Amino acid sequence: MEELGFQEKIGFIGGGNMAKAICEGVVRKGLIRYSQVYVSGPNIQNLLYWKEKGSVPFRGVCANNSGPKASPSDISLVKKMFEVSGVCQQVPESLINAIGALAGSGPAFVYLILEALADGGVKQGVPRNLAVEFAAQTVLGAAKMSLESGKHTGQLKDEVCSAGGTTIAGIHKLESGGVRGALMDAIEAATKRSQELAQEKHG
Structure with missing residues (x-):
């Protein structure tokens, strides 16, 4: 052994x-x-x-x-x-709560995004099991590309958006819906709650 x-x-x-x-x-x-x-x-x-x-x-x-x-x-x-x-x-202790929000709470936010992507596919007629599989593989592939390519995420996004194409139309809807701000707010809320819980334990 x-x-x-x-x-x-x-x-x-x-x-x-x-x-x-x-x-x-x-x-x-x-x-x-x-x-x-x-x-x-x-x-x-x-x-x-x-x-x-x-x-x-x-x-x-x-x-x-x-x-x-x-x-x-x-x-x-x-x-x-x-x-x-x-x-x-x-990392410095001052970043622990923020990183905990990003890496600890972040998966739940991604699951919500996956569910929403799959729901969108189902709404358009894609069977649920296929919609979930394609949504998960899409997020997995995008995350892998972000880690391995060394490119800025904005550049990766631009490379997928053809002029006048389907992707930029979808991006417009996401931006109109405030998805970027909502995700930033979610990280901020989780960080603040982590700080509050720490104060409650030591208060």
Whole structure:
């Protein structure tokens, strides 16, 4: 049997979907076992999920970001663990709430967009299952192009919009409906709520 990557105990503040996804990724890679994982959070159902997995769940907890006592090896360990499940960047504490809104709440916003795109297809006669599949693949392809091309998203959008074509007509409707401002407002609202929740916990 291969030796595990980490022998340390790993803690999650909050045991929701994001923690589950991260932990599943590092366990699947053989870096840790669930028995090494400690999870805190207010949701009993989430804590029962972790207990069934063999983790150690508990409630009421306060944590800081990497402060002066965090060693380079501590930071490296956390970075290695998070990179298994996705992007890992070290950022100033002042950006934590905003990035949490973008990366943590953002998926729900994208699901809403996917549902709306699929609904639009259904309205035009596309069967629901096909509409959902095409909407999801479209968003996946666009996101991949944005990450891999190195081009500005505005340039990518312009490349799809032919003069007098169908796409620019759709873009006009989106802009008229305020979709850009609505998404920016959603990130702002989620950031503010995150700040409020932090103040409530420490108040």
